[in-house]
Amino acid sequence: MISFLHTYKVYQGNVIALRDVSLQVDKGEFVYLTGPSGAGKTTLFRLLSAYDRCSSGQITVANYNLNKIKPHDIPKFRRSIGVVYQDFRLLKDRNIFANVALPLQVQSESQHLIQSRVSTLLEQVGLMAKSHFYPSQLSGGEQQRVAIARALVHQPSIVIADEPTGNLDSDLSREIMNLFDQVSAQGTTVFIATHDQELIRTKARRVVRIQSGSILRDEK
Amino acid sequence: MIFWFNQYILRTWKEHTSLQLMTLVVLSATFTIFSGFLFIRSNLSSLLTQWGDQVQITIFLKDEIKKDELSAIKSVLLETPTLTKTKYVSKVEATQNFIKQMGHYSSQLLTDPEFANPLPASLEAQVTQYSELPRLVSQLIPLPGVEDVSYGQGWIENYTSFTQLFSQISLGLILLLLGGGLLIIGNVIQHSIIQRREEIEVLELVGATRLFIQLPFIINGALLGFLGAVFGVLILSGLYLWQQSTMGTTLIFGGAGIKLQFLSLLEIVTLLALGLWFGAFGSFLCIRKFNHGWSASEAHS
Ligand SMILES: Nc1ncnc2c1ncn2[C@@H]1O[C@H](COP(=O)(O)OP(=O)(O)O)[C@@H](O)[C@H]1O
Ligand SMILES: [Mg+2]
Numbered sequence: 001m002i003s004f005l006h007t008y009k010v011y012q013g014n015v016i017a018l019r020d021v022s023l024q025v026d027k028g029e030f031v032y033l034t035g036p037s038g039a040g041k042t043t044l045f046r047l048l049s050a051y052d053r054c055s056s057g058q059i060t061v062a063n064y065n066l067n068k069i070k071p072h073d074i075p076k077f078r079r080s081i082g083v084v085y086q087d088f089r090l091l092k093d094r095n096i097f098a099n100v101a102l103p104l105q106v107q108s109e110s111q112h113l114i115q116s117r118v119s120t121l122l123e124q125v126g127l128m129a130k131s132h133f134y135p136s137q138l139s140g141g142e143q144q145r146v147a148i149a150r151a152l153v154h155q156p157s158i159v160i161a162d163e164p165t166g167n168l169d170s171d172l173s174r175e176i177m178n179l180f181d182q183v184s185a186q187g188t189t190v191f192i193a194t195h196d197q198e199l200i201r202t203k204a205r206r207v208v209r210i211q212s213g214s215i216l217r218d219e220k
Numbered sequence: 221m222i223f224w225f226n227q228y229i230l231r232t233w234k235e236h237t238s239l240q241l242m243t244l245v246v247l248s249a250t251f252t253i254f255s256g257f258l259f260i261r262s263n264l265s266s267l268l269t270q271w272g273d274q275v276q277i278t279i280f281l282k283d284e285i286k287k288d289e290l291s292a293i294k295s296v297l298l299e300t301p302t303l304t305k306t307k308y309v310s311k312v313e314a315t316q317n318f319i320k321q322m323g324h325y326s327s328q329l330l331t332d333p334e335f336a337n338p339l340p341a342s343l344e345a346q347v348t349q350y351s352e353l354p355r356l357v358s359q360l361i362p363l364p365g366v367e368d369v370s371y372g373q374g375w376i377e378n379y380t381s382f383t384q385l386f387s388q389i390s391l392g393l394i395l396l397l398l399g400g401g402l403l404i405i406g407n408v409i410q411h412s413i414i415q416r417r418e419e420i421e422v423l424e425l426v427g428a429t430r431l432f433i434q435l436p437f438i439i440n441g442a443l444l445g446f447l448g449a450v451f452g453v454l455i456l457s458g459l460y461l462w463q464q465s466t467m468g469t470t471l472i473f474g475g476a477g478i479k480l481q482f483l484s485l486l487e488i489v490t491l492l493a494l495g496l497w498f499g500a501f502g503s504f505l506c507i508r509k510f511n512h513g514w515s516a517s518e519a520h521s
């Protein structure tokens with residue numbers, strides 16, 4: 001499902017953010033990516049969501065070779081994944097409902113389907129009552145849950161979440177993790193970056209540890 | 221999808237009302253001038269006919285012309301709607317006219333038994349529409365019984381080259397205007413893209429195709445172009461009605477009951493379609509260079 005092979009990412013100014021990363025995640029797996037701040041977690045997720053290109057090496061995700069992907073295949077690829085960005089990337093001038101609906105709108109789904117899917121997800125993340133609010137009227141934790149709802153609404157085959165519980169208290173964190181569990185139980189591949197060791201300890205999952213751009217350990 | 225685009229365009233108008241209105245004003249002005257040229261162009265020949273002297277066409281007839289040949293020529297003239305006051309001038313009348321012009325010096329000429337009348341009989345008519353004349357002449361010359369056809373050749377040539385010159389100048393001006401309009405549409409789009417960079421990026425990230433992102437801009441451009449053409453035609457028709465009601469065409473254009481024709485339905489529809497196409501195509505040209513799938517990341521690095 002996800003495969004990195006000897007991948008490097010060098011940013012401008014010779015910052016080596018990823019160093020010879022090789023990694024394989026199978027279909028339906030639930031994997032944590034962990035490591036200190038600046039380790040390269042966000043960079044790895046950027047490459048795997050076709051947000052940025054790697055400097056060298058091979059990346060294949062959901063049968064798309066991201067080194068050779070054609071521009072007109074990028075939208076198709078992005079529809080098959082769901083991404084929770086560390087900085088949420090919500091649209092300030094749309095209400096919560098419209099934000100969550102975006103992945104369905106761009107696929108030209110029917111208003112009926114959009115209505116029912118978005119409502120279901122807002123219900124699951126506990127924000128149904130605030131569906132007509134704008135992002136600026138929500139707390140950080142609430143915005144994070146909107147971002148999560150948007151990443152799941154189009155039922156992608158891979159979900160990538162960059163520190164999805166970073167702004168949540170432990171009760172909410174657990175609820176959100178349960179949501180990811182449900183998604184995983186349906187056969188979706190889930191890949192979550194977090195530096196919350198507490199969270200990792202509560203469940204027995206595969207954990208990939210990264211430091212200074214290199215994979216330190218990979219334990220199932 | 222339709223719902224989405226409606227919302228998108230509504231938002232554009234709500235957020236950038238003044239910019240959109242300014243664009244609309246400029247496009248309306250462009251299309252007012254455009255349709256004005258078209259209006260003058262299609263009324264040019266009747267205006268010039270009215271302003272210039274009446275042109276007379278004379279068909280000189282052969283001496284040995286037969287009765288049925290004469291009536292054939294007559295009926296061609298009578299069936300031509302752009303001719304009036306058709307009349308037959310016999311050989312004798314022609315000579316009398318000639319004598320009238322020459323004064324009394326040759327008053328005995330007709331009674332002179334030695335005089336073989338050299339003047340041919342002819343048909344005369346007044347021309348009301350110059351543009352039809354060359355075709356009519358080429359139709360008349362091969363008819364049996366016609367010796368020669370004479371008309372205000374020089375005037376007609378001037379008329380033709382004048383209309384050509386007018387068409388060329390107005391075409392040039394219109395291209396200039398449309399070029400300006402394109403620049404304006406381009407600027408408006410550039411502006412909305414800069415304003416919406418973040419939104420476009422997020423749309424890309426959730427899997428919007430290039431077309432999906434571009435289409436609202438193209439539809440909005442088409443809308444602006446179409447409305448510009450509508451207002452252009454409306455303004456022109458307002459001017460037309462005002463001019464007709466206050467002064468009456470006859471006062472300005474000097475007697476003779478000249479009628480200015482407003483643009484035909486076909487011309488109006490063509491103008492509106494052109495506005496629509498122009499707005500859409502202009503927007504397409506301006507937006508083509510944006511959004512290549514990776515641009516989300518390229519905008520940052
Ligand atoms: N756009 C960028 N340009 C230059 N350096 C960057 C950029 N993004 C991240 N980095 C650097 O790459 C390294 C890894 O960053 P990041 O992937 O964000 O780590 P993490 O998400 O694990 O905290 C850091 O040293 C960071 O400073
Ligand atoms: Mg990070």
